[in-house]
Amino acid sequence: MGDFANRVFAVVRRIPRGKVATYGQVGRLIGAPRGARYVGYALHANPEPGTEPGCVPCHRVVFKDGRMATGFAFGGPDEQRKMLVAEGVGFDEEGRVLMDAFQWDGRSDGAGTESEPSGPPPDFDWKAELGE
DNA sequence: AATGTGACCCTCT
DNA sequence: GAGAGGGCCACAT
Numbered sequence: 678m679g680d681f682a683n684r685v686f687a688v689v690r691r692i693p694r695g696k697v698a699t700y701g702q703v704g705r706l707i708g709a710p711r712g713a714r715y716v717g718y719a720l721h722a723n724p725e726p727g728t729e730p731g732c733v734p735c736h737r738v739v740f741k742d743g744r745m746a747t748g749f750a751f752g753g754p755d756e757q758r759k760m761l762v763a764e765g766v767g768f769d770e771e772g773r774v775l776m777d778a779f780q781w782d783g784r785s786d787g788a789g790t791e792s793e794p795s796g797p798p799p800d801f802d803w804k805a806e807l808g809e
Numbered sequence: 810a811a812t813g814t815g816a817c818c819c820t821c822t
Numbered sequence: 823g824a825g826a827g828g829g830c831c832a833c834a835t
Binding site: 678679681682704709710711712713714715716718719722 | 830
């Protein structure tokens, strides 16, 4: 696979347990603001999905609305939701993730304010992650 | 080399 | 406020 997908995996692996990230956010982190669509495409080639560290927790990647990819998941949206709930992610009555409280910052997991900055995306150091 | 596809997001009407 | 359309990315054929 290409390096792009590799970056996607690196970023997704960086998502801490109990947090979720949006496709668009991941896309911006890897340097593809309009390539969010390919994020899911890359995750489709996910080599090792799972909750354990070292794997690619694609279940922690959801829509910006907090909704998850319906129609395709490693067991259906229901299973994915259960996995997220098991990790401590909160859902609302509509079955969407509470992005205001569980959206990953992209850099640290302790920050409570998960407001996506309007400015430029932060520089992510995937080179170190990929072992460059 | 060109065309088609895809787990999306933003903007306009 | 809701719906429709466009766009750009990388990968596969």
